[in-house]
Amino acid sequence: MSESLATAVAAETTNDPSARIRHFLDTHRPSTPCLVLDLDVVGQNYRRLRAALPDARIFYAVKANPHPEVVRLLVGLGACFDVASTGEIDLCLAQGAAPETISYGNTIKKAADIAYAHARGVRLFVLDSAQDVAHLAEHAPGASVFCRVLVEADGARTPFGKKFGCAPEMAVELLREAGERGLDVRGVSFHVGSQHVDPSAWELGIARAAQVAAAGVPVGLVNLGGGFPSTYTEAVPALTEYAAAVERALERHFGAARPELIIEPGRALVGDAGMIRSEVVLVSRKSVEDTHRWVYLDVGRYNGMAECEGEAIAYRLRTAHDGGPDGPVVIAGPTCDGDDVLYQRTAYRLPLALAAGDHVDIPCTGAYTASYSSVSFNGFPPLTTHVIGAKQI
Amino acid sequence: MSESLATAVAAETTNDPSARIRHFLDTHRPSTPCLVLDLDVVGQNYRRLRAALPDARIFYAVKANPHPEVVRLLVGLGACFDVASTGEIDLCLAQGAAPETISYGNTIKKAADIAYAHARGVRLFVLDSAQDVAHLAEHAPGASVFCRVLVEADGARTPFGKKFGCAPEMAVELLREAGERGLDVRGVSFHVGSQHVDPSAWELGIARAAQVAAAGVPVGLVNLGGGFPSTYTEAVPALTEYAAAVERALERHFGAARPELIIEPGRALVGDAGMIRSEVVLVSRKSVEDTHRWVYLDVGRYNGMAECEGEAIAYRLRTAHDGGPDGPVVIAGPTCDGDDVLYQRTAYRLPLALAAGDHVDIPCTGAYTASYSSVSFNGFPPLTTHVIGAKQI
Structure with a gap:
């Protein structure tokens, strides 16, 4: 990374922990879906928690990540x-x-x-x-x-x-x-x-x-x-x-x-330190009258989004078309499993311009994602993790 | 296997596809939890389905197993x-x-x-x-x-x-x-x-x-x-x-x-060809007045029993104490995850004699079990599969 770019990214990171992750994704372009985890954010979270509760010993819940x-x-x-x-x-x-x-x-x-x-x-x-x-x-x-x-x-x-x-x-x-x-x-x-x-x-x-x-x-x-x-x-x-x-x-x-x-x-240390990048596989409707589009991602409940069970966690979703006209969607994962639906009761809207091949970024996915991945359900591999930051610690 | 034993087991198998699997488990004593899959039963199921629907070409749904x-x-x-x-x-x-x-x-x-x-x-x-x-x-x-x-x-x-x-x-x-x-x-x-x-x-x-x-x-x-x-x-x-x-x-x-x-x-070909053997990890009550025992197994929703989500599939459970006095139970998996509960709304009863270290066998688990396993949620490995039978085909 050039020094000026590093400074710009560092400045942006102050407000948005996923800025440096996006930079990594845009420059390295790993295959999707994948989770990128920024160790510097984990370290910041640890120090903040220690400062907020100085009398408590912190035992990291390893299962989170x-x-x-x-x-x-x-x-x-x-x-x-x-x-x-x-x-x-x-x-x-x-x-x-x-x-x-x-x-x-x-x-x-x-x-x-x-x-x-x-x-x-x-x-x-x-x-x-x-x-x-x-x-x-x-x-x-x-x-x-x-x-x-x-x-x-x-x-x-x-x-x-x-x-x-x-x-x-x-x-x-x-x-x-x-x-x-x-x-x-x-x-x-x-x-x-x-x-x-x-x-x-x-x-x-x-x-x-x-x-x-x-x-x-x-x-x-x-x-x-x-x-x-x-x-x-x-x-x-x-x-x-x-x-x-x-x-x-x-x-x-x-x-x-x-x-x-x-x-x-667990979540408080690693949650916002990670972001999943997924790709839109398919956008379709079930009939010509269908009011909702179905948006199918290459990440689903069995390769990273396990906490969408019962729609318990409503993750933020980011696309390159954000800000343009949008419409209601049902969002589902890539397997042939009827339960591999992320959101159908929770009201989500996504840009009308969204199409197959576009990325959907899912911030705050550092906790309880990759570790839940199935070994190979439907022949899809477990979620890959890329780690950035904190190499010097 | 001695010839007389083989005959006895074969005779029993006619009525119960899991008899030969139990024999394998009792003689080889693999570590639990594990799935044993009998290929001869898969073959039988294939032939029965072909006979029942002779005009249909059979495409095995690979995702089942x-x-x-x-x-x-x-x-x-x-x-x-x-x-x-x-x-x-x-x-x-x-x-x-x-x-x-x-x-x-x-x-x-x-x-x-x-x-x-x-x-x-x-x-x-x-x-x-x-x-x-x-x-x-x-x-x-x-x-x-x-x-x-x-x-x-x-x-x-x-x-x-x-x-x-x-x-x-x-x-x-x-x-x-x-x-x-x-x-x-x-x-x-x-x-x-x-x-x-x-x-x-x-x-x-x-x-x-x-x-x-x-x-x-x-x-x-x-x-x-x-x-x-x-x-x-x-x-x-x-x-x-x-x-x-x-x-x-x-x-x-x-x-x-x-x-x-x-x-x-998928299920029709491999479901009853497999049986999971699990071990009781803990039997406990939440208070002295608790009417239910909690029975915790070493298999749960994240290492084989994924289809217990929403208690969709009510599996049979077999123990060595079956036939003795029993009582109501809640049945849960081994992880620190509150959702890793197999049955709490479905009324299950298990023997009062059931204790830590006992086996609980779960027949008809050849489909949609091992392939859903998480890579290592909570540090537990994916479900191991042992295959028996049909080596000669």
Whole structure:
């Protein structure tokens, strides 16, 4: 890149994290669909989150984007890691993470996987069941544990339902049992659901943690989970609002006995650091009277856009024709699968000039895209990732 | 396998296609989760379908299970292939399929992919849009084409919505235009949706095809699509009932001008030829009052059970404790993803004795399982497939 161009691009990047990504795409012209991930934006997001919540240790939710270069960057920045499996433990260790920076954050663990993690030096585990207390006591003796409690939080774009966590009363029992079996009881975790747009949602979890503490269980640690949002089409509150809401809730429920804090951001670190470039494969109508055009992209639910299930996430779409006359569309992926439709209930409009071969750029797709890709559904390969930026870190 | 054991297993197989698979699993004990696919059952299914619909050419819907050994077996049995992408064309050719046995059955095709297919010798294409007529005329000059029409068919367990096909009036226009541009107009296709349990559903599509023919367009071919069911938990009609319903509809709508027939089975050929073996990771309750146990398996929506989305397919589940006392359960997969729940609205009961480490076998999982697997979501590898049987074919 020439120096003047670099300056221009850098200036634009300040306002729009995808400007440098677009420059990469326009100059390198990789085949589509592909995801381009800017590590500098990941680094910025990490520093902003640390500044907004200076008391919280940041455990990156590796599942959001397990690209090795993302993990390596975050190791360099001093982050810790929230992992879901032995595969993610191996990934983090291979990228230089110290085992004591890893939290085995999945409540669903085989006994053999607990033993494997313990053998690799992992010493922090979540639990939410009697079985896990027994397995951890046997296969990770003396390890530090926290219990995940259920919170019913409206307002998450991708809520968790009841899959993880238990009632606070059960958490009290489980943590007591854990202590009796020689585990190091650290406290409580909760998760308000991913992409949460209401900062007050964290209060309920903090109240639940205080309820466990009030029952006499040591709660030296509260793991606030993730849920901090990325910017899709809707406006989201500033990080400082989330921090202020957490601060007020801690003050109200813990007062002077303030616990140590952990957060597990995924989307908030990598979401807006990535952009997918796709190509229009087909624009058609189903009949001459059809009011909607169908726009078929070469990216769909099985090669990157998994979070379009139920139209949960409404991504922004950018084309070279933006600003011209537009009309209503249904947007679908390239497979022969009737469920591979991205948006048919959510009202999208795209330029009338849009045609096969045009690019459609999808910003804010750094999280929960490539890692969901199918191995080869319908014969289409998984989404390719290109990484730019931060090579010097 | 000893001869007496082989006889015993063979005898049992007659009634239950998964008996030989269970024998393989119990003797080889591969790590779970895994899919075992019995090629002999695929062969049987192919022969039964051919016998039930002797006038129809069978194009295997490769997307149902693109395992190379399945394709090679079907090449040997004389099948043709319905492909969704250039990747599937390459797969079929590599397994010995002749290009003239391949139908490019995806209405969503890049111009470059049409040119690629044509260069590899593929000469049969589906279309449902003006753009595709133009692209096919330019990049696959003289190729044979058929137009997919929309049918609104209730009764499919995994319906297609409106993603594929066009109104019959538009099909007439498109096929006329195709003929004028030098393409070889063959007829009409439709698809009633996957896993269709009502044999009369095919009549509407056949009526639509006749409507196109009545407008003066040559309809020498009717492609009846797929939708022939596999046996999950619900009873499904016999293949002969589907054949009889198709026969009656052809007689009614085409009379003596009977068209050539094509069918595109996927599930009907490979569904019951496969069984997944999973392991129970965790059994827990969310509170002491919880009426349901949560049973977490090492297989979930992102490593094989994709068709549990919306609980569309209710798979049978088998355990070693079957027949003992049971109780209601919610069943979920192993990832830290709140959507990775297999059944919470569908009423499932599992034995009270079921515990971590036990196997749960899931018959009839040969179709639309492994190929949907994510590359490594949450650090879990894609579903492994082991193939048995038919080595001699």
